[in-house]
Amino acid sequence: QVDEEGEEDHKARFVFASSPQKQTPYMILEGDKVGESSSEVEKIVMNFKLLDLRKEEIIDVTHKTFPKLLYEGSRVIGSSRGWTAFMSKHDGTVYLSNVFNLAFSRVIALPSLSDPLRLRSTAIVNVSISSPPDQDDGYVVFVKFLGSNLYYCRPDRVSQWTQMDIEGSHVNLCDVIYSPRNQMLFLVIIGASYLLSFDVNMERRYTILNLRNLPKMPQSEWELLALCCKSEHMVEAPCGKCFIVRRYVETYDNNGIIFKKTKRFMVFLLDKKVKDGEITARYTKDIGDLCIFFGTNETFCVEASKYHGLNPNSIYYIGYGLGVYDIGSGIFYHFPSYMPLNSPLCLLPILSNPHV
Numbered sequence: 001q002v003d004e005e006g007e008e009d010h011k012a013r014f015v016f017a018s019s020p021q022k023q024t025p026y027m028i029l030e031g032d033k034v035g036e037s038s039s040e041v042e043k044i045v046m047n048f049k050l051l052d053l054r055k056e057e058i059i060d061v062t063h064k065t066f067p068k069l070l071y072e073g074s075r076v077i078g079s080s081r082g083w084t085a086f087m088s089k090h091d092g093t094v095y096l097s098n099v100f101n102l103a104f105s106r107v108i109a110l111p112s113l114s115d116p117l118r119l120r121s122t123a124i125v126n127v128s129i130s131s132p133p134d135q136d137d138g139y140v141v142f143v144k145f146l147g148s149n150l151y152y153c154r155p156d157r158v159s160q161w162t163q164m165d166i167e168g169s170h171v172n173l174c175d176v177i178y179s180p181r182n183q184m185l186f187l188v189i190i191g192a193s194y195l196l197s198f199d200v201n202m203e204r205r206y207t208i209l210n211l212r213n214l215p216k217m218p219q220s221e222w223e224l225l226a227l228c229c230k231s232e233h234m235v236e237a238p239c240g241k242c243f244i245v246r247r248y249v250e251t252y253d254n255n256g257i258i259f260k261k262t263k264r265f266m267v268f269l270l271d272k273k274v275k276d277g278e279i280t281a282r283y284t285k286d287i288g289d290l291c292i293f294f295g296t297n298e299t300f301c302v303e304a305s306k307y308h309g310l311n312p313n314s315i316y317y318i319g320y321g322l323g324v325y326d327i328g329s330g331i332f333y334h335f336p337s338y339m340p341l342n343s344p345l346c347l348l349p350i351l352s353n354p355h356v
Contacts, residue, residue, distance in 0.1 A: 024307060025293060027051040027318050028100060028345045029058070037065050044068050048100075051335065053316055053346075054309030067107055070095060077143070078127030079345050080178075080298040085127040085143070087113065094143065094153075096133055100347055108133055110141060110153055111160050123147070126175040128185065128298050142185060144176045152202070165204055166196065177234050177298055179242070188232040192244060192268075195234075195279065208278040211244070211268055215283055224250075228263055234270075235299040237290050242270040244281045245292060245299065249320045262320045267292075267327055285328050287313055293346035295319050300346075318346060 029049040037043040048061040074086035074095060086095040094110040123146035130140040133155075142152045143161075148171050151161040166187070174187040174196075187196040188209070195207045228248040236242050246266040252259055268281035291304045294317035304312035315325040323334040 024052050024054045025302065025310070025316070026053055026059075026347060027295070027316075027322075028347065033066075033071065034063070040065065042068050044071055046071070050100075054307055056309075056335075066099060067097070070097060070099060070107065076296075076345065077124045078296055078298065079347055080127055080129040081132045081300075082347060083129060083133060084345065084347070085129075085141070087124070094141070096129070096141065098134070106134070108155070110155060113143065113151065113161055125173065126296065126298055128176045128178045130178045131180065140178070142176050142178065144174070144187075147172055150176065162202075164198065164202060170194075171196070173231060175233060175298070177236070179236050181236065181240050186234050188234050188244060190232070192232040192246065192281075207274055209244070210278060210280045211283070212280055213283040215266065215285075225264065229260075233294070233299045235292055235301045237287075237301045238303055239290075241287075241290075243287065243292070243301070244268040244270055245294075245315070247294070247317075247320075260320050262317060262325070262332075264330070265315050265317075265325050265327070267315075287327060289313075291316060293317075295346040297345045297347065316346060 027050065029051055031046055031048045033044050034047050035045040037045055043065045046064050046066045048064060050059045050061060051057075052059050069088070070086050073090060074088050076084060077087045077094075078085045082101065083096050083098050084100060086097065087093070088095070092112040094113060096108040096110065097105060099105040099107070125144040125146055127144070128142040130136075133139050137156050138154070140152055140154050142150065144150050148166050150164040150166050152164060153161045170189050171187060173190060176185055176187050178185050183200050185198040189196055192209055192211055195209050197205050197207065199205075225248050228250045230246055230248050233245045233247070234242060235245060244267075246268070247262060248264045249260050250263040252261070267284055267287060269284050269287075270281045271279055273279070289303050289305050289312045290301050291310050291312060292299065292301045292315045294315060296319060302310070304310040311324055311326070313327045315327060317323065317325065321332075321334065322336070323332055325332055
């Protein structure tokens with residue numbers, strides 16, 4: 001059996017809406033400052049365009065108050081569990097906020113990741129939070145920089161960042177993900193050769209990772225994929241299953257301008273047990289009712305049936321393209337291109353009733 005890929009233009013299905021549907025995963029698209037808040041000195045007024053992924057609607061959010069310090073003095077460095085992380089351009093202070101939750105938002109100030117790290121704030125890979133700050137006072141925040149710099153902070157215990165023990169060029173581009181079920185932090189080492197994990201005591205462990213049952217494709221297709229940049233990411237489903245997702249990004253020249261776009265995804269189901277220091281992940285084209293969300297956010301996964309309108313067995317992605325990838329068929333559905341706000345994010349606000 002030869003796996004084939006295809007593409008389909010999805011633009012015709014787009015409509016605009018003025019009333020936000022709150023109970024949905026969404027992508028943040030354009031955002032512009034339109035004025036100063038007349039009632040709150042420390043806030044500005046912004047208009048946003050959000051992409052409701054359930055209805056495939058562009059939502060215009062108008063006159064949303066936004067903390068001035070997050071817009072004018074900070075940059076987005078990632079998101080996790082419905083919360084967005086910002087870093088001050090001035091002193092490296094990290095802020096957590098659910099400011100893109102249209103119902104209610106707050107800002108939490110964390111300690112500064114000061115010189116010299118703040119000078120490399122453009123080289124932050126991602127952010128992971130162990131649990132939503134408004135649901136658990138004992139949450140832990142992890143920030144992964146380009147290279148081997150990984151820091152964590154426990155705001156309820158010690159008001160400072162602690163460096164974690166990782167070394168080597170093999171972790172340069174790795175992102176981090178916290179697994180609530182396992183109560184461990186994971187990094188997939190470049191090339192998917194190892195899983196690096198940290199337990200609640202921040203003790204590290206390397207586990208050999210074996211990818212099995214690779215898809216059957218012509219040698220020419222494998223050669224094309226070999227020319228792409230590839231990255232591996234771990235994601236945990238609500239049911240407890242864990243997947244390794246590999247993304248291939250190709251570079252091409254369009255009239256002298258260099259572009260990058262996502263060429264393919266591969267999904268591997270991770271075994272639950274480690275045997276003799278090794279764990280296996282097997283290629284699959286069927287993740288059932290699940291769908292995965294890719295961006296500069298911590299990769300997350302939901303059950304499509306709980307969010308009517310989402311496509312099961314799919315990957316929604318923003319960054320190196322914008323669209324949906326059908327895992328079973330290998331077909332891309334492309335959304336219209338927009339300039340993301342600071343950083344290409346997918347968000348899932350923590351809300352009470354996803355069936356609404």
